[in-house]
Amino acid sequence: MSIELHHLRGFLALAEEKHFTxxxxxxxxxxxxLSRNIQRLEELLGRRLLERTTRQVHLTPDGESLHEQLRFLIPRLEAVLRPEAGDDTFRVGFAWGFPTDWPQEVIAGFEEETGTSVRVHRHDAQLAGVDSGDTDLAILxxxxxxxxxxxxxxxxxxxVAAxxxxSDLAGREEIGWQxxxxxxxxxxxxxxxxxxxDWPADNQPTVSAVCRNFDEWLEAVAANKGVGVVxxxxxxxxxxxxxxxxTIPDAPRVPLNLVYSRHGAHPLISRFVAMAQAAVGEGSSTSAER
Structure with missing residues (x-):
């Protein structure tokens, strides 16, 4: 038996409206x-559910019995399949420097299209909570x-160099990578x-300060502990x-990635990724190239 939910929904609507239009x-x-769906439902059940006239629709005893069951079951089933807005949240993590252009467009479109709320939060960790299950997807x-x-x-x-x-370098406009x-x-x-x-093994900078998050890094640069690159x-x-x-004209560029777990991923991951790829493809900024 291949009865589908739209068959049952259509019958329930017809049983309550008593009118095909x-x-x-x-x-x-x-x-x-709708008429074909009802006919298909009757074929699959092997029972006549409706008495049709030119103007009105009447339920047969089998139709009345089915309607009595479905008027309780269908709303309960739909409540399970479509939870109330806010019951599910898509969690987007970042370690620092959340982009200020395309993510806002993507998040707004994603929420409107899926009905799922997006929550953005910062994790000072290499994978921004993806590995610990605290985020569904990270922008890294x-x-x-x-x-x-x-x-x-x-x-x-x-x-760019910070x-x-x-610093004696503060009056300059650019610096070379080497x-x-x-x-x-x-x-x-x-x-x-x-x-x-990021530099050749035989020509690397010395490390003048080590920090564990962006704010510490920024204050170390401000205190003239050394040069930063961001x-x-x-x-x-x-x-x-x-x-x-x-500016650093000859610096290698930094990849920006979407990262998510291969196991137990949120079912809407692919939707968010596709929307992000489309947004970036349609309007990359002057500071980035695809």
Missing amino acids: RAAKRMNVSQPT RGRIVAPDVEIVPLLHERR VSTR EIANLGLVINEVSGTTDLT PEFVGRQHIHSFVSFL
């Missing part, structure tokens, strides 16, 4: 489609090597996007009065 409008289908920058996660690259961002306004190798580097070892391996969007935000930013 009104029932079809309620179901948002054409009248011929840099090279990511981790077992049991899917990594979807979205775009690549330019880098220097203290007290020039940084001769300087002390401030590193965020947990959620940063730059480390010594994606270009950070420099456009004017985030600290004692930090200046220099």
Whole structure:
């Protein structure tokens, strides 16, 4: 027996409306489609459910019995299949520097299309809570090597150098990538996007300060502990009065990725990923390239 939910919903609407046109409008289908669905339901059950006349629809005793059961069962089933808005939340994590353009568009469209609320929250961890189950998907920058996660690259961002306004470099507009190798580097070892391996093994910067989150990193740069390297969007935000930013024309670009678990992933992961890819593809900024 291959009775489907739309067969039962159509019968319930018709049993309550007692009129094919009104029932079809309620179901948002054409009248011929509703008629075929009811006929198919009768064939699958092997029972006549309706007595049809030119103007009215009457239920047979079998139809009355089925209607009596379905008028309680269908609403309960639909409540299970479509929980109230807010019952489910899609959790998007980030370690630092949440993008300020395409995610807002994607989140708004995702919530409208799926009815699922999106909650964005920061985790100062390498995978921003994906590995611990605290987030369903994370927006992360840099090279990511981790077992049991899917990594979807979205775009690549330019880098800039962050220097203290007290530094001798503060008056410059740009700096070369290999020039940084001769300087002390401030590193965020947990959620940063730059480390010594970005330079050749025989020409790497010295580490002048090690931090565990973005705020610590920023204050270390402001205190003139060394030079920091971050994606270009950070420099456009004017985030600290004692930090200046220099372009690095020849710097390798930073990948920005969507990351999620391969096991037990949220059922709407693919929808969010597809919407993000479409948004980035339609409007990449001047600081990024696909």
